[in-house]
Amino acid sequence: METVNSMKITFLSVPENESFARVAVSAFAVQLNPTLDILADIKTAVSEAVTNAIVHGYRDGQGMVEVEAALSRDGILYLTVSDEGCGICDIEQAMQPFFTTQPEKERSGMGFSVMQTFMDKVEVQSQKGKGTRVTMEKKLTVA
Amino acid sequence: MRLERNRNTVTVYLEGEMDHCSAQQIRRMLDQSIQESDIKNMVLDMREMSFMDSSGIGVILGRYKVLRSRGGKLTVRNMNRQVEKVFKLSGMDQIIDIE
Ligand SMILES: Nc1ncnc2c1ncn2[C@@H]1O[C@H](COP(=O)(O)OP(=O)(O)OP(=O)(O)O)[C@@H](O)[C@H]1O
Numbered sequence: 726m727e728t729v730n731s732m733k734i735t736f737l738s739v740p741e742n743e744s745f746a747r748v749a750v751s752a753f754a755v756q757l758n759p760t761l762d763i764l765a766d767i768k769t770a771v772s773e774a775v776t777n778a779i780v781h782g783y784r785d786g787q788g789m790v791e792v793e794a795a796l797s798r799d800g801i802l803y804l805t806v807s808d809e810g811c812g813i814c815d816i817e818q819a820m821q822p823f824f825t826t827q828p829e830k831e832r833s834g835m836g837f838s839v840m841q842t843f844m845d846k847v848e849v850q851s852q853k854g855k856g857t858r859v860t861m862e863k864k865l866t867v868a
Numbered sequence: 869m870r871l872e873r874n875r876n877t878v879t880v881y882l883e884g885e886m887d888h889c890s891a892q893q894i895r896r897m898l899d900q901s902i903q904e905s906d907i908k909n910m911v912l913d914m915r916e917m918s919f920m921d922s923s924g925i926g927v928i929l930g931r932y933k934v935l936r937s938r939g940g941k942l943t944v945r946n947m948n949r950q951v952e953k954v955f956k957l958s959g960m961d962q963i964i965d966i967e
């Protein structure tokens with residue numbers, strides 16, 4: 726992949742930064758003139774990954790969330806959302822629709838399903854006690 | 869957020885974005901308006917709601933359950949494309965009426 730632009734932001738895991746992250750990534754992606762629907766898809770996926778870092782990764786405290794984005798020459802957005810929180814024991818189970826470890830907080834277990842539906846590719850790496858890294862891709866331009 | 873009462877139905881005009889950050893407050897206000905009087909049915913008007921993620925699914929499903937346990941009904945209307953896509957992905961369109 727040939728990168729034509731990239732950015733990285735790091736912020737504290739407070740809920741106010743969920744909308745900040747959505748807006749920042751969408752402002753970065755807009756330079757390739759994606760459709761409004763594609764931008765909305767990206768915002769939704771960013772929101773899911775960042776919210777997970779905040780409510781699951783750092784559930785008992787606070788930490789830093791990092792969002793990285795890169796644009797390739799062929800119009801693909803590469804996104805990474807990472808935290809140094811508690812990590813996920815069983816990634817396959819976590820990605821099942823309706824699986825949640827916080828049903829008492831009215832979580833529906835749909836976050837990963839939303840990311841997978843709204844983006845072209847989603848990959849999760851995680852280590853218990855070390856943190857979680859979600860990598861996503863989305864083609865921004867209609868060929 | 870504006871409320872309109874008509875007999876035992878309350879219509880709530882939601883505004884802005886429903887994510888984890890705003891969910892708590894929206895949830896509290898919706899539950900308050902369900903409990904305040906003998907409200908049976910709730911209509912969520914989403915015309916002014918610009919964004920929703922899975923935290924919104926939780927809020928809507930939660931209110932659906934509260935209303936159902938009281939023998940009432942939840943209806944949703946005027947969703948934009950983004951909100952509707954999240955709504956349908958969760959399968960809520962199978963159990964909650966879209967007006
Ligand atoms: N960054 C993370 N750190 C630790 N655990 C995570 C992280 N992201 C997800 N998980 C785990 O994976 C599960 C599924 O995540 P997903 O986003 O699909 O659903 P949810 O967050 O529980 O509910 P929803 O997103 O619908 O509100 C979570 O309940 C949590 O246990």
Ligand SMILES: [Mg+2]
Pocket residue numbers: 773776777835836837922
């Ligand atoms: Mg989630």
